[in-house]
Amino acid sequence: MNASNPDDRHEVSFRGLVDLHCHSTASDGSFSPTELAEAAIKSGLSTVALTDHDTVEGVSEFLTACHRVELQGLGGVELSLEHIGTMHLLGLNIDGLSTVPAALEELQAFRRERNKHIVDQLNQLGYQISWEEVLSESGGGQIGRPHFASILVRKGYFKNLDMVFNILLGRGCPAYAHKRRLDPIKGVKAIIDAGWVPILAHPVTIGLTPPRWPDFLRALVENGLVGLEIYHPRHNPETTAFFAKLAQKFGLIPTAGSDFHGLNKPHIPLDWVKTNSHLGRETIELLRARRS
Numbered sequence: 001m002n003a004s005n006p007d008d009r010h011e012v013s014f015r016g017l018v019d020l021h022c023h024s025t026a027s028d029g030s031f032s033p034t035e036l037a038e039a040a041i042k043s044g045l046s047t048v049a050l051t052d053h054d055t056v057e058g059v060s061e062f063l064t065a066c067h068r069v070e071l072q073g074l075g076g077v078e079l080s081l082e083h084i085g086t087m088h089l090l091g092l093n094i095d096g097l098s099t100v101p102a103a104l105e106e107l108q109a110f111r112r113e114r115n116k117h118i119v120d121q122l123n124q125l126g127y128q129i130s131w132e133e134v135l136s137e138s139g140g141g142q143i144g145r146p147h148f149a150s151i152l153v154r155k156g157y158f159k160n161l162d163m164v165f166n167i168l169l170g171r172g173c174p175a176y177a178h179k180r181r182l183d184p185i186k187g188v189k190a191i192i193d194a195g196w197v198p199i200l201a202h203p204v205t206i207g208l209t210p211p212r213w214p215d216f217l218r219a220l221v222e223n224g225l226v227g228l229e230i231y232h233p234r235h236n237p238e239t240t241a242f243f244a245k246l247a248q249k250f251g252l253i254p255t256a257g258s259d260f261h262g263l264n265k266p267h268i269p270l271d272w273v274k275t276n277s278h279l280g281r282e283t284i285e286l287l288r289a290r291r292s
Ligand code: AMP
Pocket: 028, 053, 080, 143, 144, 145, 146, 161, 162, 165, 166, 179, 261, 264, 265
């Protein structure tokens, strides 16, 4: 089905617009959890998961706001996993359990360690940026590279966030610092042990060639991976089709995520799933049925 066909759009909105990957100020998004819920309902979304990087700090505020605006809200998280490419794992707390994946504190410590190095390197390169400014920019949430980038743009060093990533903070650039991340199998197990559902996020960023995918996925599936994010702004129709086929082969539930970051990724609208995904609320039931 093509979600840009008007008839299909009607069918999609009937089954609900479901976005299972969004960020807030609890990590590197620019909308507070409350603002996210309020904007999502105005954008016509039915179901939204808050999946901040390595933290669930925003979830309780988000669920309260979702309840108030009558949006189906799900608590979740996006874990950073160890791989030569960028490997992220979404965990969804479909049933509103009070458990939290045990790995979060470890991942937050890895971030703190890395972030200090970034400040030092930026200072050595001649950029005036202090740890206090970074803390204030994050508003107390998990600090990510977009926070450093925003400060540098505001101070006039660069025109936009992309330029900071391309010139300074991206992999291989002078102010880049390695962040320790979680072993992938440990990540999947941490999500399952909490009673949550593990979904591999934006698989294209892992950077594997097509022949390597089956063996790579098999190991994760054997350890309990449940879903594969086939609709994501980083995917094009070909990569989406490739991952849809892999999901089918491995019995993984296909999911859709905008990876909304508000003004920190201004090219991604909050209603991104409306024109880019055909997955409705049934996705949630399929995921729930596979919860360990
Ligand atoms: P970190 O987790 O701190 O290493 O930061 C990675 C985050 O930076 C990703 O999750 C994205 O949200 C963000 N990011 C990566 N590239 C860019 C870019 N070119 N512009 C804005 N944000 C970016």
